[in-house]
Amino acid sequence: MASGARKAISRHDASSRLPRYLQVASVLRRRIRDGFWAVGDKIATLEQLEREFGVARVTVRQSIELLQGEGLLRSHQGRGTFVTKALENKRWIHLATDWESLVEPIRDNVVELLPTLDAPRAPMIGDDEGRPAPSYAYLRSVQKRGSEPYALARVHVAREIFARAPKRFAARPALAVLAEMKGIPIAQAHQTLSISAADVETARHLEIAISAPTAEARCIVTDENDVVIYVGEVTYPGDVVRLNIELIDRRRR
Amino acid sequence: MASGARKAISRHDASSRLPRYLQVASVLRRRIRDGFWAVGDKIATLEQLEREFGVARVTVRQSIELLQGEGLLRSHQGRGTFVTKALENKRWIHLATDWESLVEPIRDNVVELLPTLDAPRAPMIGDDEGRPAPSYAYLRSVQKRGSEPYALARVHVAREIFARAPKRFAARPALAVLAEMKGIPIAQAHQTLSISAADVETARHLEIAISAPTAEARCIVTDENDVVIYVGEVTYPGDVVRLNIELIDRRRR
DNA sequence: CTCAATTTGTTCGTATGTATG
DNA sequence: ACATACATACGAACAAATTGA
Numbered sequence: 001m002a003s004g005a006r007k008a009i010s011r012h013d014a015s016s017r018l019p020r021y022l023q024v025a026s027v028l029r030r031r032i033r034d035g036f037w038a039v040g041d042k043i044a045t046l047e048q049l050e051r052e053f054g055v056a057r058v059t060v061r062q063s064i065e066l067l068q069g070e071g072l073l074r075s076h077q078g079r080g081t082f083v084t085k086a087l088e089n090k091r092w093i094h095l096a097t098d099w100e101s102l103v104e105p106i107r108d109n110v111v112e113l114l115p116t117l118d119a120p121r122a123p124m125i126g127d128d129e130g131r132p133a134p135s136y137a138y139l140r141s142v143q144k145r146g147s148e149p150y151a152l153a154r155v156h157v158a159r160e161i162f163a164r165a166p167k168r169f170a171a172r173p174a175l176a177v178l179a180e181m182k183g184i185p186i187a188q189a190h191q192t193l194s195i196s197a198a199d200v201e202t203a204r205h206l207e208i209a210i211s212a213p214t215a216e217a218r219c220i221v222t223d224e225n226d227v228v229i230y231v232g233e234v235t236y237p238g239d240v241v242r243l244n245i246e247l248i249d250r251r252r253r
Numbered sequence: 254m255a256s257g258a259r260k261a262i263s264r265h266d267a268s269s270r271l272p273r274y275l276q277v278a279s280v281l282r283r284r285i286r287d288g289f290w291a292v293g294d295k296i297a298t299l300e301q302l303e304r305e306f307g308v309a310r311v312t313v314r315q316s317i318e319l320l321q322g323e324g325l326l327r328s329h330q331g332r333g334t335f336v337t338k339a340l341e342n343k344r345w346i347h348l349a350t351d352w353e354s355l356v357e358p359i360r361d362n363v364v365e366l367l368p369t370l371d372a373p374r375a376p377m378i379g380d381d382e383g384r385p386a387p388s389y390a391y392l393r394s395v396q397k398r399g400s401e402p403y404a405l406a407r408v409h410v411a412r413e414i415f416a417r418a419p420k421r422f423a424a425r426p427a428l429a430v431l432a433e434m435k436g437i438p439i440a441q442a443h444q445t446l447s448i449s450a451a452d453v454e455t456a457r458h459l460e461i462a463i464s465a466p467t468a469e470a471r472c473i474v475t476d477e478n479d480v481v482i483y484v485g486e487v488t489y490p491g492d493v494v495r496l497n498i499e500l501i502d503r504r505r506r
Numbered sequence: 507c508t509c510a511a512t513t514t515g516t517t518c519g520t521a522t523g524t525a526t527g
Numbered sequence: 528a529c530a531t532a533c534a535t536a537c538g539a540a541c542a543a544a545t546t547g548a
Contacts, residue, residue, distance in 0.1 A: 018271055018463045019535060019536085020535075020536065021536085023463075026453050027453060027454065030452055034407075035375075045513060045514085046514065047512095047513080055536075055537085056537045056538065056539095057514095057537095057538085057539095058536075058538090061514085062535085062536090064514095075514060075515085076513090076544080076545085077514045077515060077544045078512075078513055078514060078543075078544035079513070079514080079545055079546080080513065081514080095498075096498070096500070097350070097498050097500075098500055099500040099501045102500055186503075187501070188502050188503065189500035189501040189502075190497070190498070190500060191497075191498040191500055192496065192498070193496040193498070194494065194496075195448055195468055195492065195494055196491070199280065200280070211280060211464070213448050213449065213450050213467070213491060215448055219500075238449070238450075238491075241447065241448055242447045243445065243447070244443070244445055245348075245443070245446070246442075246443055247350075247351055247352040247355055247444055248352045248439055248440070249441050250439075250440050250441065272525090273525070274524080274525085309525060309526050309527070311525070312525060315524090
């Protein structure tokens, strides 16, 4: 008994409504992800884990079976349980930190327009974000990569601009169309990222669980007169979004 | 055998093992917090909610009873269920996009060191991220704002550097200590943001629900020899993180 | 080679929580 | 409120494979 601080998962804790075997699994998964146990390592024995988490043997086994199903672990009778796979993450959607890399990757995206049930209402624009245009066109779409949905977009485009190419706006990402238009001087483009959870509708369109983490990107574009010509709210499944930020780079390239 | 068609709310088995009434409660709670239903408003009827989430009437009631216990809702037979209390949104934590604004706001943070139960192991460093130092010190801490925890940090500091001021590293944010040290030339600092869901341990430390959205920031600092001297993984509750990105700004200031 | 210790695998009975109709 | 079903969790006993002395 390696003098470990035992942190039995308490029964009455509010957060303990998640089944015990899933809580244990989540701790084990983290230990693998963080490299506490590397691939090939033998993890703690059932008995040690029973004691550490204060759960029954069968419960620990249930957790391990779950992780075996995920291909992370493999048990061998008489020998122990071993890590068989590193936890590697999927392919990421890299969020842009400049205009070019915002527009470039979505240039050729397939969008699938959604019916706009609710009357297109004016976008919410903060006082410091610019002056609203007289009127906006409103579009909702699901962006797909192959057959997989990866973003849900709700977009307001100044009606005057939308009117110049309504068909293009219906077929391609609004930002891409905007970027290619002649004679639209963009003075300012700003993006805000926040984190939320999928509501029922978002979950359906993105094919994720309700309450699953999501990234909400809100992008605002203004013209030379400080008029807001584009407001886009895009929701991504949280598990595919990644953002790289260069804080300092003094290396020679 | 009757367990067949039951996927209105779950769909993805990942985090959906949470009891249904808790999932529903969390959606309702979010709607109140986000102002979809304001104080005094009548929320949707039981029947609407049953249909929306695809659960039985009793299950919806169970969720509502929970929120009544929290003082958020009040049901009246024959009238409906009403919002009785607002949930204020917390202040935002603005994530940094440059070194100064990364270090500045945390300069005076209070950190509460956590016991490092697991043997300090080497941080995971990608090939393109720099060369590993011979050895690292490992620290875990909860960062607090007042009495409220707002971040969980797991930090590796090159042991040679840690040894220069072990006490300061134990009392203040490692990045702040690092930034103030003389004779530490920082060549590169890079931050990656991704989105995840709270596991059991994270949920406990940050006092949020299991599976609640979180932001994972990973910051890597290298010295002039391309040696990684700092690797920090910081987890924030998702609902307080916000990131502003200036894509274009051609305004005269 | 045998034996004992270690470790995972299996089964039983029981109790409680969750969810339906 | 009730009858039903299924999932979760416990403890304990026993079986089977592996390892090393």
